[in-house]
Amino acid sequence: MKKKVLIVEDDMALFNMYSVELKIKGFDVLNVSDGLQAMSKAKDYAPDIILLDIMLPGMNGLNILTELKGDSQTVDIPVIMLTNYGSEDNVKKALENGAADYIMKYKILPSELSDKIEVVLGTSNDSDVRIAV
Amino acid sequence: MNEPSALDAYFNIGIVLLCFFPAALIFIKYKLKTARLVKVLREKEAALESGVSYVKKWQSVPEILTHVSMLTDLQESLDLAAGYFLRTVDISCASYLLKISNGYLYRVAVLGNITRGFADKSRHAASAHYRETIGDTSDEEILTEQAITGGGLDETGLSDFFGTVCIPIRNKDQVLGSFCVFGTSDSLKNPETKLFVTRILDSVISATLEFKQVLVKEHKKLDAVLQSMDEGVLLFDPDYRLSLMNRTAQMFLGISDQRSYNVSQVSDIIKGSLPVQEIVTGVMDSKEPKSLQRVFVNGRYLSFMFLPVLINRETVGVGAVIHNDSEEEKLRNLREDFTAMVVHELRAPLTVIRGSADMVLKHKEKFSPQDVELFMNQIKDSAWDLLKIVNDLLDSAKIESGKFEVVKEDCNIAAVLSQEIGNYKMFTDSKNIDLILDIDDSVPIIRADREKVIQVLNNLLSNAVKFTYKGEITHMADRGLIRVGLRVQPKTVQIFVADNGPGIPNEIKKQLFNKFIQARESPISNESGTGLGLVIAKGIVEAHGGKIWVEDNVPKGSVFIFTLPFK
Numbered sequence: 001m002k003k004k005v006l007i008v009e010d011d012m013a014l015f016n017m018y019s020v021e022l023k024i025k026g027f028d029v030l031n032v033s034d035g036l037q038a039m040s041k042a043k044d045y046a047p048d049i050i051l052l053d054i055m056l057p058g059m060n061g062l063n064i065l066t067e068l069k070g071d072s073q074t075v076d077i078p079v080i081m082l083t084n085y086g087s088e089d090n091v092k093k094a095l096e097n098g099a100a101d102y103i104m105k106y107k108i109l110p111s112e113l114s115d116k117i118e119v120v121l122g123t124s125n126d127s128d129v130r131i132a133v
Numbered sequence: 134m135n136e137p138s139a140l141d142a143y144f145n146i147g148i149v150l151l152c153f154f155p156a157a158l159i160f161i162k163y164k165l166k167t168a169r170l171v172k173v174l175r176e177k178e179a180a181l182e183s184g185v186s187y188v189k190k191w192q193s194v195p196e197i198l199t200h201v202s203m204l205t206d207l208q209e210s211l212d213l214a215a216g217y218f219l220r221t222v223d224i225s226c227a228s229y230l231l232k233i234s235n236g237y238l239y240r241v242a243v244l245g246n247i248t249r250g251f252a253d254k255s256r257h258a259a260s261a262h263y264r265e266t267i268g269d270t271s272d273e274e275i276l277t278e279q280a281i282t283g284g285g286l287d288e289t290g291l292s293d294f295f296g297t298v299c300i301p302i303r304n305k306d307q308v309l310g311s312f313c314v315f316g317t318s319d320s321l322k323n324p325e326t327k328l329f330v331t332r333i334l335d336s337v338i339s340a341t342l343e344f345k346q347v348l349v350k351e352h353k354k355l356d357a358v359l360q361s362m363d364e365g366v367l368l369f370d371p372d373y374r375l376s377l378m379n380r381t382a383q384m385f386l387g388i389s390d391q392r393s394y395n396v397s398q399v400s401d402i403i404k405g406s407l408p409v410q411e412i413v414t415g416v417m418d419s420k421e422p423k424s425l426q427r428v429f430v431n432g433r434y435l436s437f438m439f440l441p442v443l444i445n446r447e448t449v450g451v452g453a454v455i456h457n458d459s460e461e462e463k464l465r466n467l468r469e470d471f472t473a474m475v476v477h478e479l480r481a482p483l484t485v486i487r488g489s490a491d492m493v494l495k496h497k498e499k500f501s502p503q504d505v506e507l508f509m510n511q512i513k514d515s516a517w518d519l520l521k522i523v524n525d526l527l528d529s530a531k532i533e534s535g536k537f538e539v540v541k542e543d544c545n546i547a548a549v550l551s552q553e554i555g556n557y558k559m560f561t562d563s564k565n566i567d568l569i570l571d572i573d574d575s576v577p578i579i580r581a582d583r584e585k586v587i588q589v590l591n592n593l594l595s596n597a598v599k600f601t602y603k604g605e606i607t608h609m610a611d612r613g614l615i616r617v618g619l620r621v622q623p624k625t626v627q628i629f630v631a632d633n634g635p636g637i638p639n640e641i642k643k644q645l646f647n648k649f650i651q652a653r654e655s656p657i658s659n660e661s662g663t664g665l666g667l668v669i670a671k672g673i674v675e676a677h678g679g680k681i682w683v684e685d686n687v688p689k690g691s692v693f694i695f696t697l698p699f700k
Contacts (some may be wrong), residue, residue: 013485013511017492020504024496055477084480085473106480109491 002028003121006047008038008064009082010056014105018051021110027117035059039067042074049117051103054083054090062093069098078120207231208238210341211302211312212282214334215242219283222330223320225294226251230259230277231302231310238310239277246290252281255294255315262299263311296321300331304342365435365455369396369413371448385455387431403430407437416441416451427458434458478522478663482515489515525665532672539582539676546626546697547576549583550619553590557598566601566613573621579699585673586697589681590617592666593630593693600634601690625679625696633690642683646671670695 005022009015010033019029032041035056042050050068054061061081068074078100083090091102100120108116208231215227219242228241239256241247260275284290296316302309312334314321321327359366365382369375373396383389388402400409407428416423416439425437436458442450489508493500500508531537554570561568594615601613613633620627637645646667674681674695681695 011481011485013489013515014481016507016511017485017488020496021492024499084477084484106484106487110488111491111495 002026003049003117003123004028004030004045004047005049005051005117006038006041006045007031007051008033008035008056008061009051009053010034011053017110018113021113022117025114027114035061035064038064039071039074042068042077043071047077049100049121050077050079051117052079052081052099054081054094055085062090062097065094065097065099080116080120207302207309207338207341208233208240210337212240212242214312214337215240216283217333218314218330219244222314222326223317224314225291225317226255226315227313228255228259228315229302229310229312230256230263230275233278237275237277239279241279241281243281243284243291246284246287247281248288248290248292249286251290251292251294252279252286255313258297258315259299259311259313262301262313263308266301266311267308295319298327298330300334302334302338304338309338363457365453367399367453367455368442369417369451369453371417371450373397373410373413373417375399376450382453382455385430385433385435385457412437412439413451413453417448420448427462434462475522475526475663479519482518482522485515486512486519522663525663525669528669528672529665532669537672537676539585539673541580541582541677543578544581544583544586546579546581546586546628547572547619549586550590550617550628553587553594554617557594561598561613561615564598564601564613566598566615569614569616571616571618573619576619576621576626577699579626579697581677581697582673585676589670589673589695590628590630592670596666596693597630597632597634601632622696625698627694627696629692629694631686631690631692633686636685636689637683637691645683646681
């Protein structure tokens, strides 16, 4: 069965890249571009993993993370934060609040994205691979 | 007859007399004249002598005034004057009776010892003069505190004086006391001496009181400056007590009362964030200034400059100037935020360009032509975004440094507006926004930089679209509304872009056109974009000699308005 990925990202160009790449790699992908829908889609779609952008219009991804981790229905879904800000604070806060990992968007190519997802999902062949960001 | 007769003798005598009489007359005349001359000369000599002494006395006046003018204490000045008279005028004693806050003071300056009788007699003379001056006709003796300087009471000492000159000590109309000099013999009979004493005393008193007045005035001025300073000022005296603290320092350090603190108490108040005691002691000993930057005290970042206060190389205290770094701190934070935001804005299109290109390269076999087109378009659009950001940064940097220039030429502003609105129409239609154009009739051709004016319009329109589309309006009504208009005024055209988006809070309105504030506090910071659009719009409008501002739209939304002069 295909693993499902929910991508919460408002930048359509980035979403296109990630979703096409992940589909090629055999994932099922759903996108939401605004924070308000993230929570309900996380419940309805029941993804295996969520890629969550920190900087969303009108809403901070960290707040959505807190909400996800505070709800019994979504608490166990691993979340990888997406960011292009080098702010240590945000990353630290995300990891403290239960994010499985984070990705600096500008540092990775779409083709490297699936590797990171697999490491988090524990489906990677190389279980020693640590996510380098 | 050879014997001289008596007649001959008389005759001879007569001849002799006749001969000698004119000579004698001349002699007597000469003698008288000489005597007169001598007298005149003597008189002149005497006058000269007294004149010389008079001049000599006056020549030393500046010397005493130099000393006196440094004193603000009248008593000290009078002591100085008394000592001065003892040295320069032939007197046995100089004394003064002075009204002080709790009674009267009598001080006598002598060069040797005096008897009690002398002291009492001189005091009676001074108090009699004082009573007379103030018009007190009673015979009551004025009780005084008494002090003798330069000598003491001794029954073998000077027992009497001759001649007295007493002068009232006045401050304007107020009689403060009497100053007396007592002669040795007839030394005070010379009216010039009295004049001399009077003049010196007047000068001494007025110099002292004027200096005091000047000092009080200067002190007030200095205090006003100190109190109105944005910097905090502290002064520790050599006993490590806080002798001066202005209002700003009180506010910075959270000290509200005026108690006299010592340095360790001040240290306690600052609560360990700054070792004040250690620093003040160090500066006092080393005489070297010491500065501390960015000390966090009571919620503020403060910088401290401790300076030794030196008089003739002697440390007489340590001063501290406290500067509030918080504003700079805030600006620094804003700059950092701005830089982070710019970096983010540059990274976003670069991430897309790099990723999309990689996708096409890696998956070209799997990709359909539509896929390739999608990613190639993403590369093109992102490159365009990147270019726009770089141009905006460059423009805003030019505006900031005052090097932004516009090239004015004849410009049909009504046509420019119509064309731009036409370009936007398709875009707004796709977002369910009505775009309405409302232009006055007979709009003149103005002198303007066409490209730059289009840039302003684009910035305002894209903001309006962004907020009308993303704002609550999408949840509340089906369609957004943007109204663009042009009004012809006497010397300018006024162009407005009104939206019915969520509007802009008042506190942000003022800062909207400010580069760094924008990055952090404007609602645009939640949106993509550098937020430089309005900064650049303002720069362009002002370079044309126009103005730009924002108002609330009715019933909701914002109106951005700018003017462009005809010429």
